[in-house]
Amino acid sequence: MSKTVPDETPLPIRGFAAAALVAAAAAAAVWLAQASLSDYVVTLLAVLFLNAALAVSLNFTNGFTGLFSLGHPAFMTIGAYVAAILTFPERRKGTMLPGLPEFLATTELSLLPAILIAGAVAAVVALIVGFPVLRLRGHYLAVATLGLIVIIQSLATNWDTITRGGSGLSGIPRLTGIWWAFGFMLVVIAAAWRIKFSSLGRAMMATRENELAAECVGIDTVRVRMLAFVLGAFFAAVAGALLVHLISVVTPRTYSVLLAFNLVVMVVIGGSGSIIGAVIAASAITVLSEALRPVEESVGLYGMSQVIVALALILVLYLRPQGLFGSGEPMIVRRLFGGDRFGQTP
Amino acid sequence: MLEVRGLDVFRGATHVLKDVSFNVARGELAALIGANGAGKSTTLLTLSGLLRPRSGLAVMRTEGGEIDLTRASAERIVRAGLIHCPEGRQIFQSLTVAENLAMGAYTRSRREEIAAATAEVHELFPILKERASLPAGSLSGGEQMMLAIGRALLASPKLLLLDEPSLGLAPKVVETIFDVIARLKAQGVTILLIEQNAVMALEIADRAYVMENGRIVLAGAGRELMDNDRVRQSYLGVPL
Amino acid sequence: MSQYLFQQLVNGLSLGSLYALVAIGFSMIYGIVRLINFAHGDLVMIGAFSTLAMIAVGVPWPLILVFVLMIGAVAGMLIESVVFRPIRGAPQVTGFIATLAVSIVIQNSALLLLTGQQRNFVFPAFMRQRVPLGGVSASLTDMVIICLTLLLIAILFFIVYRTRLGTAMRATAENLMAARLMGVSVNRTILAAFAIGSALAAVAGVFWGGKFGQIDPLLGFVPGLKAFVACVIGGVGSLGGAMLGGYILGLAEVLFVGLLPQELSGYRDAFVFLLLIVILLVKPSGLFVRHVEDRA
Ligand SMILES: Nc1ncnc2c1ncn2[C@@H]1O[C@H](COP(=O)(O)OP(=O)(O)OP(=O)(O)O)[C@@H](O)[C@H]1O
Numbered sequence A: 001m002s003k004t005v006p007d008e009t010p011l012p013i014r015g016f017a018a019a020a021l022v023a024a025a026a027a028a029a030v031w032l033a034q035a036s037l038s039d040y041v042v043t044l045l046a047v048l049f050l051n052a053a054l055a056v057s058l059n060f061t062n063g064f065t066g067l068f069s070l071g072h073p074a075f076m077t078i079g080a081y082v083a084a085i086l087t088f089p090e091r092r093k094g095t096m097l098p099g100l101p102e103f104l105a106t107t108e109l110s111l112l113p114a115i116l117i118a119g120a121v122a123a124v125v126a127l128i129v130g131f132p133v134l135r136l137r138g139h140y141l142a143v144a145t146l147g148l149i150v151i152i153q154s155l156a157t158n159w160d161t162i163t164r165g166g167s168g169l170s171g172i173p174r175l176t177g178i179w180w181a182f183g184f185m186l187v188v189i190a191a192a193w194r195i196k197f198s199s200l201g202r203a204m205m206a207t208r209e210n211e212l213a214a215e216c217v218g219i220d221t222v223r224v225r226m227l228a229f230v231l232g233a234f235f236a237a238v239a240g241a242l243l244v245h246l247i248s249v250v251t252p253r254t255y256s257v258l259l260a261f262n263l264v265v266m267v268v269i270g271g272s273g274s275i276i277g278a279v280i281a282a283s284a285i286t287v288l289s290e291a292l293r294p295v296e297e298s299v300g301l302y303g304m305s306q307v308i309v310a311l312a313l314i315l316v317l318y319l320r321p322q323g324l325f326g327s328g329e330p331m332i333v334r335r336l337f338g339g340d341r342f343g344q345t346p
Numbered sequence B: 001m002l003e004v005r006g007l008d009v010f011r012g013a014t015h016v017l018k019d020v021s022f023n024v025a026r027g028e029l030a031a032l033i034g035a036n037g038a039g040k041s042t043t044l045l046t047l048s049g050l051l052r053p054r055s056g057l058a059v060m061r062t063e064g065g066e067i068d069l070t071r072a073s074a075e076r077i078v079r080a081g082l083i084h085c086p087e088g089r090q091i092f093q094s095l096t097v098a099e100n101l102a103m104g105a106y107t108r109s110r111r112e113e114i115a116a117a118t119a120e121v122h123e124l125f126p127i128l129k130e131r132a133s134l135p136a137g138s139l140s141g142g143e144q145m146m147l148a149i150g151r152a153l154l155a156s157p158k159l160l161l162l163d164e165p166s167l168g169l170a171p172k173v174v175e176t177i178f179d180v181i182a183r184l185k186a187q188g189v190t191i192l193l194i195e196q197n198a199v200m201a202l203e204i205a206d207r208a209y210v211m212e213n214g215r216i217v218l219a220g221a222g223r224e225l226m227d228n229d230r231v232r233q234s235y236l237g238v239p240l
Numbered sequence C: 001m002s003q004y005l006f007q008q009l010v011n012g013l014s015l016g017s018l019y020a021l022v023a024i025g026f027s028m029i030y031g032i033v034r035l036i037n038f039a040h041g042d043l044v045m046i047g048a049f050s051t052l053a054m055i056a057v058g059v060p061w062p063l064i065l066v067f068v069l070m071i072g073a074v075a076g077m078l079i080e081s082v083v084f085r086p087i088r089g090a091p092q093v094t095g096f097i098a099t100l101a102v103s104i105v106i107q108n109s110a111l112l113l114l115t116g117q118q119r120n121f122v123f124p125a126f127m128r129q130r131v132p133l134g135g136v137s138a139s140l141t142d143m144v145i146i147c148l149t150l151l152l153i154a155i156l157f158f159i160v161y162r163t164r165l166g167t168a169m170r171a172t173a174e175n176l177m178a179a180r181l182m183g184v185s186v187n188r189t190i191l192a193a194f195a196i197g198s199a200l201a202a203v204a205g206v207f208w209g210g211k212f213g214q215i216d217p218l219l220g221f222v223p224g225l226k227a228f229v230a231c232v233i234g235g236v237g238s239l240g241g242a243m244l245g246g247y248i249l250g251l252a253e254v255l256f257v258g259l260l261p262q263e264l265s266g267y268r269d270a271f272v273f274l275l276l277i278v279i280l281l282v283k284p285s286g287l288f289v290r291h292v293e294d295r296a
């Protein structure tokens, strides 16, 4: 029944219909969950959706393009502060952030424009930083992006007039809910899917596999890497912005290197480049560390779950370095939504 | 001295050596010739323990005993006296010439012996003495080849594997190299030589093997093979 | 020279000594296995905390230094043989992720054992005196750090450039296959590189504690990253470069804090990475001594 899908139409009609159906079913499930489960579980679900979105967005660089970036927390921090300052109620800005410049002190945006601006700011930063940094191979890039986290954190700590320093911003309006998180996750997944199975996606993977060969067939690898990095940064910033509007505080340490590590774990365990893999791994790890939390608290062994996650990663590297799905997608999902076997490791 | 039976070697998914068998007797110079990609270098890498065969047998017998080359570590194989002078010279460019020679003697510990062996190599290739304290990367191609051979000699080989020692060298240098090979043979070193330059190799070889697509397809005395039609056509460039 | 300038110079050199010690080991390990070892900085922490433990049980200082060297070496060898050896030959990124994971394991195990609280770390009282040096004076702690570092670096260079082991290490770093054909045991050579590099990092931990007076389980992160920056400044894979890079970084950092207005001193770490990015921008490859990045 399934003919090979032409490359030019990554999401054929059947794909759209299937996608709409699955999204609707998932939305129904979310609605049910929201109606019947405790606030705690609903919030946890929202966090899970955001983590899945983050893991998928890290795939633009670390999965599709083979750029090992650890910069997500930096972009998330940027997004969080920018959006928080924009949505903060005007009347409380005077006490919270007395030093704010006039045009910021008098703005109060709603969530959607705020997160879009947050994403755009991070994208511009990524563009500027990417220019020198993306020329680097492998681990140079990794360390440079870690350096970016340090830079952004120290900006957030020291630029008191805008950020309120180390104590951070609290009382951020709780504008995000499970629906925002869910919707955002769908957007990221759809974007990643479309890109992966488009000519841009193929260019990304060609860049990953063999840069020289990619350039020989006319791919502008510099542009491709930059696109991947900027896209990842944009989504990371939006996710960072959404999350602080859920937990209503942000400090310079809200998004740390540890988070970068955990996102990498999700991508690696899911299979670098696999969208569904990243979603599954992100969900599993979020649930697992949440489940371990009471255990940690009862025995007083804080940090234990993190040790377990890291050891699990090392085990995966030994036993199944390609992760759950390699860089491909599970077959049923491809059947449903379209997309060729491209990127599937043999 | 060297016995190889039914060797099968894979590189990645490629079946490179297929049921390869041959012998090299003590004191003998054996040549292994064949087209590019036939599997000659792969054979040597397997003998020196850098590649592991999927099946088959490879043993070296010396006065010191018998060593199973398919199992022993590369380090033990070197200590047993099987020395591999690899394709493309592979000298340590950032180390000095003297340090390269010292690396050749890595498995030996008696200082006087090493000094004597170094002196011998210096006599064989005087240029190496002149350039002793220069980085090896600054040597010319021919000098680098001499260094690679000198380095192998410092390990005091009982069985010396030479992988295309004449590759890319000027005729004069090739002559020097072949002179040295003849001298080593006269000294009683057993040698397995891989050569593109089939004429020269067959001339000095006691015994020769021809490899095609990972199989030994012909074997015989060096002179004998030179008269073989198939060899003449494929490797000596003589039309039928 | 004014006392203030001299003070800054000594301060920069002693900070640079710390970076140099960490960077040299980092560079050594990178040179031989082409692996950015993320867990390298955590050995600084391990060195600092083992010192604290030894002070508590009353081990005399000279012995502490010896033991810390040994502890660092053993820890480095353990990490290499348990985690890195099984994945040797895997793609670079795999190795990098594994070192990241090791770092997380070490840090969080330390948090489990020691909690996240800051602990006081004190050198013996006499170390806090000042040494007069013709008109100016410097703290004894800084002087000791500078001198001991130079001594350790001298020993290291002797090992690397004058001994059989060192020659084998350099040979293996350059051409693994050829080294094996010489009969070099690659496992043992790599183990030695990890042992030596890690020992130096652990000693840097002692100095770190003594210089800053407080330690915590996460203190290794920043020196680990800065070691990388030092390596980039001096040329990745070169030991002399790593050492120079360490000193340059230490001096630059002190200069930054000393010369710029007080409000900016909080940006000290940011400055270091900005420097990294600028170097990469201006001379993206020119600073690297070794150009051949990939080894088959
Ligand atoms: N690292 C490798 N991985 C997979 N296959 C390899 C590898 N190295 C060599 N091969 C394959 O093994 C076969 C034999 O190669 P080998 O180097 O032994 O040939 P050779 O006879 O020495 O050729 P030449 O005369 O060119 O040196 C070739 O087909 C080659 O493509």
Ligand SMILES: [Mg+2]
Pocket: B040, B041, B042, B087, B163
């Ligand atoms: Mg060959």
